Amino acid sequence: MEQRVKAALEEVRPALQMDGGDVEFVGLDGGAVKVRLMGACGGCPMATMTLVGFVQERLRQRVPEVTQVVRV
Template identity: 45%
Template sequence: MIIIKERLERSECNMDIMDQVQEVLDKLRPYLQRDGGDVQLVDVEDGIVKLRLMGACGSCPSSTITLKAGIERALVEEIPGIKEVQQVF
């Protein structure tokens, strides 16, 4: 029973963090969409946010700058415990 309870608590905690990440992404999304792109939250685990850049952002040579200097910076500043953002394909 204790193990199941711990897993549920971790799952609930992860959902809270994912909700917070989604809120920040929703604030940034209009800027990405203005350039024909978008971002999708894939997962958050151990302070690492995994994102998929879509549309024009997925193939843009500046996507690394967008990811690290824009999205990662905003997430790290606004959400305690977020350490890094990784792009997944």
């Protein structure tokens, strides 16, 4: 599952980088994926919306076992 999650994160990374941000895989805790938002995304007031509405949605599409994405 970890490799599929990392591959899905590679798919969302370019969109985040276009806005000066990035995402880093930190780990798994059951179905929860732990990530770190970096760059402009790290302090952005829209970070939660980006995480849930974009990153989490894309991961769930690619890896159905993902239950949530958690920012660390």
